[in-house]
Every structure is written in structure tokens, then in C-alpha cells.
Amino acid sequence: MLPPQPGLTETLAEWLPRQRWFGGKDGPIDDLTIGTATQLRTGDPALHHLILDVHQNGTTDHYQLLLGTRQHLPDRLRHAEITRHDDDTRGPHLYDAAHDPDLTRTLLDELAVGTSIGPLRFHRADDSRIRTDLTSLPITAEQSNTSLLFGDAYICKLFRRLSRGVNLDLEVNLALTRGGCARVPAVRGWIELEPGPLTLGLLSDYLHTGADGWSLAIASVRDWFAHTPPRDPGRDGAWEGEWAELDASVAGGDFAAEAERLGAATAEVHGALADAFGVTVLPAEDVRAMAARMNDELTGTCRAVPGLAPHAKALTSAFLDLAARAEPLPVQRVHGDYHLGQVLRTESGWTLLDFEGEPARTQHERTALAHPLRDVAGMLRSFEYAARFLIAKSGTTPSGPGGRVETRAHAWAARNRAAFCRGYAAAGGPDPAAHAVLIRAFEFEKAVYEVRYEARNRPAWLPVPLKSLAHLTA
Numbered sequence: 001m002l003p004p005q006p007g008l009t010e011t012l013a014e015w016l017p018r019q020r021w022f023g024g025k026d027g028p029i030d031d032l033t034i035g036t037a038t039q040l041r042t043g044d045p046a047l048h049h050l051i052l053d054v055h056q057n058g059t060t061d062h063y064q065l066l067l068g069t070r071q072h073l074p075d076r077l078r079h080a081e082i083t084r085h086d087d088d089t090r091g092p093h094l095y096d097a098a099h100d101p102d103l104t105r106t107l108l109d110e111l112a113v114g115t116s117i118g119p120l121r122f123h124r125a126d127d128s129r130i131r132t133d134l135t136s137l138p139i140t141a142e143q144s145n146t147s148l149l150f151g152d153a154y155i156c157k158l159f160r161r162l163s164r165g166v167n168l169d170l171e172v173n174l175a176l177t178r179g180g181c182a183r184v185p186a187v188r189g190w191i192e193l194e195p196g197p198l199t200l201g202l203l204s205d206y207l208h209t210g211a212d213g214w215s216l217a218i219a220s221v222r223d224w225f226a227h228t229p230p231r232d233p234g235r236d237g238a239w240e241g242e243w244a245e246l247d248a249s250v251a252g253g254d255f256a257a258e259a260e261r262l263g264a265a266t267a268e269v270h271g272a273l274a275d276a277f278g279v280t281v282l283p284a285e286d287v288r289a290m291a292a293r294m295n296d297e298l299t300g301t302c303r304a305v306p307g308l309a310p311h312a313k314a315l316t317s318a319f320l321d322l323a324a325r326a327e328p329l330p331v332q333r334v335h336g337d338y339h340l341g342q343v344l345r346t347e348s349g350w351t352l353l354d355f356e357g358e359p360a361r362t363q364h365e366r367t368a369l370a371h372p373l374r375d376v377a378g379m380l381r382s383f384e385y386a387a388r389f390l391i392a393k394s395g396t397t398p399s400g401p402g403g404r405v406e407t408r409a410h411a412w413a414a415r416n417r418a419a420f421c422r423g424y425a426a427a428g429g430p431d432p433a434a435h436a437v438l439i440r441a442f443e444f445e446k447a448v449y450e451v452r453y454e455a456r457n458r459p460a461w462l463p464v465p466l467k468s469l470a471h472l473t474a
């Protein structure tokens with residue numbers, strides 16, 4: 001039973017838009033109702049699981065909240081309080097219990113046994129033994145969900161905005177774990193709401209030694225930009241030659257060997273996805289329809305972001321090329337939003353995370369089968385981003401030998417893109433070099449998506465995809 005709280009739904013409607021993970025910030029909440037309320041722990045503190053039905057602009061979204069109640073709120077939980085008050089006699093304090101390890105421990109306890117409480121089902125994966133002696137801490141990453149670390153053993157992702165059906169991340173990771181693929185964190189358990197089912201949470205191994213690909217790549221680019229080519233004593237004041245500027249291998253933090261291994265890991269996961277979910281063939285007319293959709297998205301994005309217009313001709317010509325040479329394509333489950341932020345380098349190699357697809361796409365689009373080179377194109381874009389991010393961030397062109405920093409960025413991207421493709425093809429993936437038209441169209445499609453994504457979410461980053469397009473279409 002929820003504690004009697006006059007005005008609880010109004011309070012939640014006022015609190016929700018201030019949460020990082022709330023997806024409806026572009027309009028007011030018209031109404032909020034409590035869809036389900038399930039008590040997971042009694043006593044003080046107590047834990048309630050709520051599904052909030054949020055009505056906005058004619059649609060209803062469902063959000064998950066772990067609601068904690070305490071008669072006295074310790075200072076360490078003040079930041080998570082839903083309505084702030086200092087007076088313990090005014091009834092229990094209400095707070096977001098994701099921040100309270102005394103309460104989140106309940107999740108591990110229930111997962112370890114595999115129980116049902118009301119409409120909630122706690123599943124333990126196959127023969128997993130789940131430790132229950134661990135304390136949780138929410139991770140600090142900017143997330144659209146909330147993930148809790150349990151010691152350095154598990155990470156539990158609690159989905160905030162809920163979608164009907166089995167969450168893609170759970171479906172894919174579970175299938176790959178069961179298929180013996182070691183390139184994803186093993187799934188240990190999950191939480192569902194019945195009837196449905198509807199996925200609420202996913203418990204996986206936490207790869208505590210992992211470093212994410214984006215940070216590693218940025219460190220390499222920084223090193224490359226700082227690298228000073230040796231002076232040529234024979235040529236007064238001149239640099240030794242163009243090659244020194246262009247050969248990104250001479251810098252200490254060269255990333256190419258990692259890029260090549262990442263390519264191989266990607267091909268391995270594509271193979272595992274094909275084994276787990278199968279491969280079908282997309283007829284040539286559907287490939288033409290795909291090319292037309294790419295072009296429609298370009299037209300729409302040019303309208304919204306005029307900075308893209310100068311590249312439109314080159315992009316359209318790549319999509320037309322794809323349509324003109326359309327042939328049946330093998331398609332399968334892929335990652336769907338593949339970039340350097342989605343891969344972790346651990347002591348045993350690269351691991352892939354987050355198979356939920358692009359957040360701005362519909363559920364239908366996210367589950368659509370695709371050619372695996374779509375992911376390859378996504379990662380190629382990411383090398384472009386990494387190469388150009390520091391320039392866009394500083395807003396200036398560094399002086400000295402880095403003056404030709406654009407040339408250096410291009411050299412870094414070219415070297416790592418080539419290494420990634422080499423690793424991918426050598427490990428059995430379709431050779432990107434043999435599918436130039438397809439991969440160019442995929443890459444341009446992703447770049448158009450990125451222009452739209454950046455304009456909406458991070459306008460300061462917009463020059464990154466635009467500059468890279470200027471290079472790729474020159």
C-alpha cells in the first residue's frame with residue numbers, strides 16, 4: 001500500500017520534468033496517474049515500485065519509479081527527495097529509491113531467487129548465481145535510464161521510459177550470452193511487468209576494468225595533435241615533409257591496432273547475431289525504397305538545419321547510386337547505433353554495449369533488420385567524430401606544427417577507419433572495400449541523422465558532422 005499522500009500525483013508531475021531521464025521535456029504534463037503500485041519492501045524504509053502514466057499532448061508515456069519512504073531522511077538521500085521538507089512529523093519523506101542502497105538491495109535479493117511480487121517478475125538467467133552481499137551506487141554517466149553498480153560485480157539498468165514488449169537490449173544480450181558470445185557483458189537477470197511482458201530492468205556483469213572506446217580514441221587524437229614532427233636541419237624552419245604531418249602512426253598513442261581489433265570484435269558479434277537470429281534477404285526493390293527513405297530524411301533535415309544544404313547534392317548522388325545498383329542484400333539483427341561510446345576495452349578485448357538502437361527512432365525502426373555494414377558505417381562516423389571533436393571543442397586552430405590540424409584530423413580518421421575495416425574483413429565480415437556504394441550511402445545516412453541529432457540535442461557539436469561531411473563529399 002502506498003502511504004496516504006495528498007497531492008502525490010501533482011507532486012510527481014512537478015518533480016518529473018526536472019529529472020535528466022524524463023523524455024517529455026518539450027511540452028507540459030497534462031495529467032499524471034499511477035498505473036501500478038507494488039510494495040516491494042515494508043517497514044521503514046519502505047520500497048514501492050510505481051509505473052507513472054504521463055499524459056502529454058494526446059499521448060501517454062509510461063515511466064518507472066522506485067519510490068522510497070522514510071520517517072527520517074538522512075542527509076545522504078536529501079538530493080533524491082521528491083518534495084523537500086525538514087519536518088519529520090509531516091509524514092514520511094518520499095524519494096527516488098534508486099539512490100538508496102538499503103532499498104535497492106531488495107532487487108538483487110528478488111533476482112537471486114527469481115520471484116514474483118504482484119505484477120513484477122524477477123528472473124534469474126539460466127544457471128546464474130547472483131550475489132546478494134553487494135551495495136549499489138548509481139552511475140554518474142549522462143543517461144536516459146538509470147544504472148546501478150552493485151559492487152564491481154553487476155550493473156543493473158533500470159529503464160525509465162518504458163516500451164511495450166521485451167526490451168531490445170535484453171533480447172539481444174540474452175541471446176548472445178546464451179550463444180556463448182563473450183563480446184557482450186553476460187546477462188544475469190531481468191525484471192519484467194506482467195501482463196506483457198514489459199522489460200523494467202536488466203542485470204549484467206559489470207566490466208570494471210573497461211575503458212570506453214571514445215575516451216581511448218580522444219586520448220590518441222590529443223597525442224597525435226601534440227606530436228611535433230622532427231625539424232629538417234637541411235631546410236631552414238621547414239618541417240620535414242608532408243609525410244610527417246600525415247602519417248598518424250608516428251605519435252605515441254596510436255590507436256590503429258585497437259581499431260583493427262575492434263573491427264574483428266564487431267565481425268565476431270555480427271556472426272553471433274546471425275547465428276542467434278538468422279539472416280534473410282532484402283529484395284532489390286526494398287533496397288531502392290531504403291535509398292529513397294535516406295533521401296527523404298536528407299530533404300527533411302536540410303529544411304530543419306540549413307547548414308546541411310551545401311552537401312545535399314553529393315549526398316543525394318550517393319543515395320541515387322545505391323538505388324541504381326540495387327541488388328538483393330542479406331540482412332540481420334545488428335547493433336543499430338554503433339559508435340565508440342558503445343564499446344569498452346577490457347583486459348580480454350573489446351566488448352559491445354547497448355543494443356537498443358538509435359534513441360530517436362521508433363520501436364519498429366529499431367527492430368528492423370539491416371545489412372551489417374550499417375554498423376561498420378556507424379563506427380566509421382565515430383572515427384570522424386573523434387578526429388574532429390577536439391578542434392570543434394577548442395573553437396580555434398592550434399598554432400605551430402598543429403596549424404594544419406584539419407589535415408591531421410583527416411589523417412588520424414583515415415588511418416583508424418582503414419584499420420577498423422581491415423580487422424572487420426579479416427575476421428569474416430563483408431569487406432567494406434568491396435561494398436563502396438553501400439557503405440557510402442550508410443555513412444551519409446548516419447551523418448544526416450547526426451546533423452539532426454546534434455541540432456536538437458547538442459548544437460555546439462553541429463560543426464563536427466558538418467565539417468566531416470565537407471571532407472567526405474569534397
Ligand SMILES: Nc1ncnc2c1ncn2[C@@H]1O[C@H](COP(=O)(O)OP(=O)(O)O)[C@@H](O)[C@H]1O
Pocket residue numbers: 139141142143144145146147155157185204205206207208210212341342344353354356
Ligand atoms: N556491463 C558494463 N560494464 C561496464 N560499464 C558499463 C556496462 N554497461 C554500461 N556501462 C557504462 O554505462 C554507460 C551507460 O550504459 P548504456 O547501456 O549505454 O546506458 P543508456 O542506454 O542509458 O545510455 C556506458 O557508456 C558504459 O560506460
Ligand SMILES: O=P(O)(O)O[C@H]1O[C@H](CO)[C@@H](O[C@H]2O[C@H](CO)[C@@H](O)[C@H](O)[C@H]2O)[C@H](O)[C@H]1O
Pocket residue numbers: 214337339340341354357358359360378381382383385386450453
Ligand atoms: O549513445 P546513444 O544511444 O544515446 O546515441 C546517441 O547519442 C550519441 C552521442 O552520445 C550519438 O553519437 C554521436 O556522437 C558520438 C560522440 O559523442 C560519436 O562517437 C558518434 O559517432 C556520433 O554518432 C548517437 O548518434 C546518438 O544516437
